[in-house]
Amino acid sequence: MARRWTSDLSPRDVTPERAFLNRRQILGGLAAAGAVTLSSPRARAQEALEPNSWEEITSYNNFYEFGTGKDDPARYAGQMATSPWTVAINGLVDRPGEYAFKDIMARMEIEERIYRFRCVEAWSMVVPWTGFELADLLDMAGIQERATHVAFETLLRPEEMPGVARPVLDWPYVEGLRLDEAMHPLTLMATGIYGRDIPNQNGAPLRLVVPWKYGFKSIKSVVRITLTDSEPPTSWNVANSREYGFYSNVNPDVDHPRWSQATEREIGGGLFSPRKPTLMFNGYEDEVASLYEGMDLSVHF
Amino acid sequence: MTGRLNDALRRVPVWPLYIAGAVPPLWWLWLGLTGGLGVEPIEALEHRLGELALQVLIAGLCVTPLRRHLGVNLIRFRRALGILAFSYVLLHLLVWLALDVQIPAQIWADIAKRPYITVGMAGFVLLLPLVATSNDRAVRWLGPRWRRLHRLTYLAVLLGAIHYVMLAKGFQIEPLLYLGGIVVLLALRLPVRRRLLPA
Numbered sequence: 085m086a087r088r089w090t091s092d093l094s095p096r097d098v099t100p101e102r103a104f105l106n107r108r109q110i111l112g113g114l115a116a117a118g119a120v121t122l123s124s125p126r127a128r129a130q131e132a133l134e135p136n137s138w139e140e141i142t143s144y145n146n147f148y149e150f151g152t153g154k155d156d157p158a159r160y161a162g163q164m165a166t167s168p169w170t171v172a173i174n175g176l177v178d179r180p181g182e183y184a185f186k187d188i189m190a191r192m193e194i195e196e197r198i199y200r201f202r203c204v205e206a207w208s209m210v211v212p213w214t215g216f217e218l219a220d221l222l223d224m225a226g227i228q229e230r231a232t233h234v235a236f237e238t239l240l241r242p243e244e245m246p247g248v249a250r251p252v253l254d255w256p257y258v259e260g261l262r263l264d265e266a267m268h269p270l271t272l273m274a275t276g277i278y279g280r281d282i283p284n285q286n287g288a289p290l291r292l293v294v295p296w297k298y299g300f301k302s303i304k305s306v307v308r309i310t311l312t313d314s315e316p317p318t319s320w321n322v323a324n325s326r327e328y329g330f331y332s333n334v335n336p337d338v339d340h341p342r343w344s345q346a347t348e349r350e351i352g353g354g355l356f357s358p359r360k361p362t363l364m365f366n367g368y369e370d371e372v373a374s375l376y377e378g379m380d381l382s383v384h385f
Numbered sequence: 386m387t388g389r390l391n392d393a394l395r396r397v398p399v400w401p402l403y404i405a406g407a408v409p410p411l412w413w414l415w416l417g418l419t420g421g422l423g424v425e426p427i428e429a430l431e432h433r434l435g436e437l438a439l440q441v442l443i444a445g446l447c448v449t450p451l452r453r454h455l456g457v458n459l460i461r462f463r464r465a466l467g468i469l470a471f472s473y474v475l476l477h478l479l480v481w482l483a484l485d486v487q488i489p490a491q492i493w494a495d496i497a498k499r500p501y502i503t504v505g506m507a508g509f510v511l512l513l514p515l516v517a518t519s520n521d522r523a524v525r526w527l528g529p530r531w532r533r534l535h536r537l538t539y540l541a542v543l544l545g546a547i548h549y550v551m552l553a554k555g556f557q558i559e560p561l562l563y564l565g566g567i568v569v570l571l572a573l574r575l576p577v578r579r580r581l582l583p584a
């Protein structure tokens with residue numbers, strides 16, 4: 085069931101860091117001038133997606149378990165032991181249990197996906213993830229009829245996480261999706277960046293990536309996945325429901341109460357980096373808008 | 386002891402404080418231009434200037450209690466502290482306008498719609514008459530009114546700290562410590578407080 089979402093583009097990229105991308109078909113990437121016709125809307129949405137550098141992606145992170153500064157995760161997340169690692173998959177599944185990370189990796193098909201990443205704080209990056217579709221993992225555990233939502237939980241290990249000594253959020257960090265969102269082919273469990281193992285500050289050894297939602301939905305260092313029959317609590321929504329909704333879809337027309345979401349600044353542009361318009365569903369409108377048909381997105385923000 | 390300290394302080398010239406105060410913003414600008422502020426230099430510059438502004442404003446608030454309660458006289462440096470703090474707030478605002486928000490229509494919308502920006506802006510506006518009257522001529526011209534006018538500092542600093550509390554995401558302790566420190570420094574000025582202290 086992997087590779088349900090592909091693009092017809094192939095990159096013609098030159099910098100060494102991105103060399104690995106040339107080996108296989110990727111999603112997005114530079115539209116090689118003249119070489120590809122950007123016909124479908126999906127292909128056009130993927131036009132000119134140029135990944136951020138490894139340095140940018142791994143030095144500017146929000147991972148409050150290691151501190152609230154953007155450089156805290158890169159500084160402190162190294163202490164987090166990620167091997168051995170197990171993911172408890174339970175709730176409304178046929179085969180609940182503790183799944184060892186290496187067994188999961190042996191059974192999943194790993195692919196590369198270049199996605200836009202839009203933080204709720206109005207900055208953005210483009211990240212070349214590697215990973216597998218969440219749908220495949222959930223199918224492995226066997227989803228029961230009654231399941232409607234999926235809840236996720238991040239590791240909580242105070243000895244290795246200096247940030248959790250402070251009650252910035254109600255630890256452990258938890259997130260959730262509706263089942264159809266979780267099963268969407270865009271929804272990824274990422275295990276790598278640029279073909280390398282995902283660094284701790286980015287959520288090793290595996291993290292969720294939901295590219296059409298604000299970054300905080302893409303929960304890091306996942307230790308538990310629970311299938312439920314009701315909407316699960318999510319950390320930022322619990323902390324401040326006026327500012328952070330359950331859905332948290334990227335939406336330039338619905339502002340955060342404290343700042344505008346109409347524009348964003350791409351990381352890596354330096355001191356004079358211009359703002360650019362934020363795209364509805366972070367540019368994945370064609371793929372995901374149907375999930376929210378008939379919903380008022382300013383109410384279900 | 387404090388007498389000798391005060392004698393020594395009287396011989397220290399004030400101008401080096403202005404030079405020293407100019408160093409951090411210039412240094413950060415240099416770092417920002419050369420990659421030394423990380424991959425998001427705009428935010429880093431904005432935050433460092435805001436924090437330094439608040440710290441220097443607080444330093445200014447310490448001058449009177451230090452003299453009153455410990456006998457250390459730093460009054461000669463207070464004007465420099467005020468002018469430096471204002472300069473940092475101004476630069477903080479300029480970074481926000483020119484580098485962060487960039488879009489004129491959004492600037493006005495943010496000032497009107499985002500309470501933490503409104504509060505910060507109010508703090509900045511309150512500092513304007515203060516910096517305009519931070520010279521000998523204005524002090525002479527205003528006479529006793531100068532001191533009354535400059536009590537606006539208290540409100541401006543409080544607004545700056547409240548602005549910081551409002552912009553923090555989740556429950557964070559630093560902004561509350563700043564605000565708490567300021568409240569204590571202001572409480573030390575209340576007449577009630579002085580009567581409660583042993584003579």
Ligand code: HEM
Nearest residue numbers: 432435436438439474478481502505506508509545549552
């Ligand atoms: C008395 C005046 C002011 C003081 C003392 C002050 C102080 C601060 C402080 C301490 C921070 C947080 C720095 C950090 O997180 O390390 C901050 C952030 C900020 N300030 Fe100010 N500020 C003032 C006025 C203003 C004004 C006039 C504006 C714009 C109109 C402004 C806009 C901002 C913005 C946009 C941030 C960053 C918010 C974020 O990243 O979420 N401030 N300020």
